[in-house]
Amino acid sequence: MDSHTNETELAGRLKAISLPRSRAARELASRFAARLSEVASHPEAVPIRLCGERLEARAGGTLLAAAVKNGVRLMHACGAQTLCATCRVKVTDGAENLTPMSGKEKLSLRYHLSVSRSVRLACQARVMGPVEAEAVFPLCGSLPGEA
DSSP states (O other): OOHHHHHHHHHHHHHHHTOOOSHHHHHHHHHHHHHHHHHHHOTTEEEEEETTEEEEEETTOBHHHHHHHTTOOBOOTTSSSSSSOTTEEEEEEOGGGBOOOOHHHHHHHHHTTOOOTTEEETTTOBBSSOEEEEESSBOOSOOTTOO
16 A cells, blocks of 8 residues: 555544534634635745734745735835835844845844844845734825825
8 A cells, every 4th residue: 555545544534533513613624624725725825914914925025025015005215225224114023934134134224223133124024934013114194096
């Protein structure tokens, strides 16, 4: 017997003994399976919270890219060139899930007097796992064409 047959047989036996008995348990199992399927279909998506909004970021993508893609307004005057530091964010949770700071990012933050381990440039901080962050300079008002 090959390993695939053994795994299929084992999965079948585990499923048979773990079938939920009550309707509520079946519904919960069904919702869990649907969410698991959704997550499994997008392994590159990482859940983050940015400026109070729950988003999904691409693993390896920047916080700024996730904000722009999801319509979260985050200042970035220099166009993500590590020059202006207007895209600064204060990481409140999951700092270990961001790539380490580059020398250029450290220099820019030091120049703009933001020397703190919890402050990062959204244009440089790449997401590797769940993160929560707040903008240091949130945008106010609406842009032309916005409601």
